[in-house]
Amino acid sequence: MWPVGDYTGRITPTASEAFPAANTSYYTLWQTWASEAIVGEGEQRDIAVERLCACLSNQKSILDLGDLSLHTLPLLPACVSTLNISNNHLSTLPDLPEGLRDLTCAGNTLTSLPALPPTLQALDCSQNKLSELQNVPPALTALNCSKNRFRELPHLPDTLQSLDCSGNMIASFSELPDNLQILDCSGNSLEVLPDLPPSLKTLNCAVNKLIGFPFMPFSLQTLNCSYNELTGLPPFPDSLINLDIAYNEFNSLPPLSPSLATFVCTSNPLHQVPVLPPSLQNLPAPAHRLRHSRRCHLRYRNFIARIMTLSYCLSCLFH
Structure with a gap:
């Protein structure tokens, strides 16, 4: 670890921690960058340089520079494959390591990203x-890429x-990747959705303007x-x-669905609901305030009665 001591903008390694000659340029650049910290901005560049030096000297693949109030970043070590620079004040990023696989740059003020390495597998x-x-x-x-200013998304890889x-x-989607399993597109301006991928397991499309729904x-x-x-939905799987x-x-x-465990249908003009499956575990109380028929209300009451009976029987067993 690089000792900081009384930080004056210069960080000097101990003899046992000295960089090999090939890494001297990194050290010089980082020392200069640390000395240029803006007074009064709360940047913790000294801590950042400590972590950069430790990463390079030990050839670590993980580098965490998050939550350090940084406004800029220096040249990054080529050995890094996982990089966290979230919750800073970054408006631009330097060139990224060629072997980068995981990048988290959330919570900054970025308006664009540099060229992303072809090895990248996860991006936040x-x-x-x-x-x-x-x-x-x-x-x-x-x-x-949530909570940004996207009006559309680019073509996304099948991976x-x-x-x-x-x-x-976002007002419309292009084709979704075939292998997509989780999709959260809530809080946009979507009126329709594209065909859903056959592998999709979780879909959150709440708070949009949807008037139709795909299979x-x-x-x-x-x-x-x-x-x-x-106003309508296709058959539930x-x-x-x-x-x-x-x-x-x-x-x-x-x-x-016969597998349904949680069902929320609050604030709909439902005249009736389908038969509730035995698997149902959670039906929120406001559901009975639907504009419903007597049949719907009786089903809800019978469901609650079964739950209360089961609860009473269990309490008798354990007391």
Whole structure:
């Protein structure tokens, strides 16, 4: 570790920690960068240089420079494959290591990203000021670009399995990757969704302007389409476990999945609901305040009665 002591803008290694000659240029650059910290901005460049030096001297693949109030970054070690620079004040980034696989740059003020290495597999660039992504790496499996300024997304690679683009201004989607398993597109301006990938397991499309819904894949387990303008849905797959359709315009619903464990249907003009499956474990109390028929109300009451009876029987067993 590089001793800081009474920090004066100069960091001197001990003899046993001295860099090999090949790394001298890194050390010189970092020392200069540390000495240029803006007074009164709270930048912790001394801590950043300690971590940079330790990373380089030990050839570590993980570098954490998050939460240091940094406004800029120096040249980064080539050995880094996992980089965390989240929650700083970065408006630009330097060139990224060629072998980088995991980049977290959330919580900054970035308006653009540098060229992303083709090796990159996971990218979290959420909570920035980005409006576009260019040249998405072909090996990317996880992308979190939520809470930015995107109006559209670029073509995404088929390797992508998880996508969080919530909290943007996206009005339409292009084709989704076939291997996508998790999609959070909530809090946008979507009126329709594209065809859903056959491997999709979790879909959160709440708080949009949806008026129609595509066919649901047989793999789907969780669906949240609350706070939209939906009046109908296609058949639910038997795999569906969690369902939230609150705050829409449903008059009726297709038969519920036999695997359903959680069902939220608050604030819909439902005249009736389908038969509740025995697997159902959670039906929030406000559901009975639907504009419902007597039949719907009786089903809800019978469901609650079964739960109360089961609870009483269990209490007798344990007391």
